[in-house]
Amino acid sequence: MKRYSFAAALLAATMLGGVANAKTLVYCSEGSPEGFDPAPYTSGTTFDASAKPIYSQLVEFERGTTNVIPGLAESWDVSDDGLEYTFKLRPGVKFHTTDFFTPTRDFNADDVLFTFERQLKKDHPWNEYTAGISWEYFNAMSMPDLIKEIVKVDDMTVKFVLTRPEAPMVANLAMDFASVMSKEYADKLEADGKMDMLNQQPVGTGPFQFVAYQKDAVIRYKANPDYWDGKQPIDDLVFAITTDASVRQQKLMAGECHVAPYPNPADLEALKAASNLQVMEQEGLNVGYLAYNTQMAPFDNPKVRKALNMAINKQAILDAVFQGAGQAAKNPIPPTMWSYNNAVEDDPYDPEAAKKMLEEAGVADLSMKVWAMPVQRPYNPNARRMAELIQEDFSKVGVTVEIVSYEWGEYLERSKATDRDGAVLLGWTGDNGDPDNFLAVLLGCDGVGGANRAQWCHKPFDDMIQKAKVISDQAERTKLYEEAQMVFKEQAPWATIAHSVVFMPMSTKVTGYKMDPLGSHRFDGVDLAE
């Protein structure tokens, strides 16, 4: 407590005494982080408060893009068989010096091994360092099957040996769960019998270092003076946790925060009109879709699916459900993702033609179920309303729709069943910016009975994405994915509905902010004008 008070007094003194010189950026965040060790968690709110400011990864996403650039690894090599990834580590990187930890050595291969082995090895002393901890993202990205071993070649070289070639591997290592922890700090906590502090008092190599967290209220960071990519232009970073969107808007307008995410679509006009604010926008890396059950008649017939797609009035959905914060989707991957095929032509909205196509397919008096999610998601802010609009559209081509819904957990579970009755509204937000993360996960044959809600296993399509998964040449992969999108459109296992548009209101004083296509909120490289 004593040490804490001292640090607190010191910080208060600098903040009060030097308000004029110290640049403090206040971010009104939308929720509380679950913890400060990113690896056990899956929510963006937690990553924004932990992985992004505090930690670095071996490779990182270039700000504002999904391009992977060197981070704690200066360079890397992939073996010809695609099974070995060798990383050359950056020398001279310092972990944060805080009032609870002073590092005695620079970052090295031991830290990398510690970071991943604790997630990989069940018998690792840090595998379950507090009760009930688990490594969900590491598991969700199939890392336990994929990584055969991690080898420390020397102090500054680490080799990942895989069980099979996997092109998205490097992008995976830029994800938040791969944030590099300090082994020295972990050892100290273990010796002190305070292992759970790893999740509460974080130490990393990132642009900002942790100062204090008052639960559900405020998180304080200060710029890391020794950051390997140079000290940040701002001195202090404060997250003021503000869960209600209307209140965030009021705080922005009153100047109580500089940046606030997730505005209400209805408030955008007012935010754009305010003279002290600017509003940035970007397409979200997501897709909202309606997945038919392609294993059940008559939806096993591509012609029927295509006809139904032509019956959906997407513009009406964009207006009513997204209130302008969305754009029509024609491909299963969003336009900001590499290999997006803009040559694909969307099915036109044409109820008459749709009706005729259904007749040709011998479908009459069809009645079906449409599943509406019970929760709000960026890719679908109001599934109920969307389902109602689709119901209306389908009735115009003679198809009767019954709308069903379940509690969210149950919805996700039941919609996986291959004998599911009905078409499901759902969506996806990208993890690592790799097309494989959409196309293979959501539409591959392996996903049938799981994340592939269309239960769609189409050999030509699956062959292409499996091939693209194992070659590391991006140009070649792009060609395969572009082709796969053509096949997808022809076969129409989904009605692709929309990609959301994300808005980011902020003070006009904020400079250098870049919106992240992956949806995170980063403050490295951001400055405040006087």
Add this chain to the structure above:
Amino acid sequence: MQSLREMLRFLLYRIGLLVPTFIGVTIAAFGFIRILPGDPVLLMAGERGVSPERYDELMRQFGYDRPLWEQYFDFLGGIATGDLGNSLVTKKPVFDEFFTLFPATLELSICAIIFAMLLGIPAGVLAATRRGSWLDQTVMGTALVGYSMPIFWWGLLLIILFSGILQWTPVSGRVSLLYFFPPVTGFMLIDSLLSGQKGAFTSAVSHLILPTIVLGTIPLAVIARQTRSAMLEVLGEDYVRTARAKGLAPVRVIGLHALRNALIPVITTIGLQVGVLLGGAILTETIFSWPGIGKWMVDSIFRRDYPAVQGGLLMIAVVVMLVNLIVDLLYGLINPKIRY
């Protein structure tokens, strides 16, 4: 002496009554979150999903694969040893989480109830003594509006007016971000004074004004109405007429003779408002980004954080039971005629 012994006996009797209530509360708290459809593992996985093997593994890790009665007795055993388990989300002990956040809720609730009493009792007395007048109509009309006010809407309205347009009060939070001091008591008013930082206390007070009004509005309306009707009843009693006939000043009659008796049902009402306050705190805390237990409970329910919800509900119920017990004991102080 006699009365002290009687009071002790009454205290023991009331505490005895709390035992079955407490057991009931443990069952309700344990059962409530499990009745809700969905489970923590599926919600945690979201769209990304979780394989059946991984699902079973996690359920086993959390201990939710065991029979319900076993889990319940675990919960009871935990209570006996002061261990409510760890939150599934933050992995921290539920007990610690509760006590980190509870002072914020308590501080706000105390301010709200004081606000409600300071305005509600005089308003009720005034309305009763001027029964049927425009004043009475206004007070009761306002009380009805206050009672029917949706908290969320009311809070946003006040923020837009006082923080947005007039800029008299800050929008949300407990103290300006300029001030940073470690929590000592968890009560911002006290901590800001202890910090010795200039302006911190004023900042804490200014942050309290709007949430106090919003949370205090419903209790204020209830107290005003209750005071009025209790006053009216008492004012019709013989002893009040006698006091008046003796020629006592009206202030003395109302303030000393009538009000003291009229306050008994009002105190009961105030005691009952504690439950209402904790309910209202959920919404008030959400609007004003007030880091209290209301907001914490809502988050935990949405995440199906079983230990946090059952532990939190239990703790809240215990607080309400204790307050009601204290209210019962207070009767004797206000009216010595009441015997236990």
